[in-house]
Amino acid sequence: MANRLFNQFSFGLEKMRVSLFGEIDTDGSGNPSLVAANSKGIASIVKLGGTGLYRITLQDQYNRLLMVQQINLGPSSAQSMDIAAQSMANKTVDVQFRDASGAAVNLGNGEQHLITIVLRNSTAP
Numbered sequence: 628m629a630n631r632l633f634n635q636f637s638f639g640l641e642k643m644r645v646s647l648f649g650e651i652d653t654d655g656s657g658n659p660s661l662v663a664a665n666s667k668g669i670a671s672i673v674k675l676g677g678t679g680l681y682r683i684t685l686q687d688q689y690n691r692l693l694m695v696q697q698i699n700l701g702p703s704s705a706q707s708m709d710i711a712a713q714s715m716a717n718k719t720v721d722v723q724f725r726d727a728s729g730a731a732v733n734l735g736n737g738e739q740h741l742i743t744i745v746l747r748n749s750t751a752p
Contacts, residue, residue, distance in 0.1 A: 629687030629748050643749035651740040657733055679724040679731035680711060688718050689746035700739035704732045
């Protein structure tokens, strides 16, 4: 589990809930990169082999993934995002971006996306 000094008191029924926020920008070829100053706790994002499939790697290991959300900053072909796979042991979350019809879609050139990843940093019941 993550061994950091987190800010206290987010209040909720999940023990030791941690929220990570990130900003993803794409270059002229649609390759993703993190804006490091706006992505604390997130190590990297890379494009995987499948259409619209990306792997987010966290800096720390957590007990459980609770939620991932994304918001487009400006126009984007990606309208939603699903969790395709996760491995808290490997600190990875694979996400699948989808267009308005639900079809898998790669991130486009020059896009910006904000992501929120909510995790549990406790084994307590």
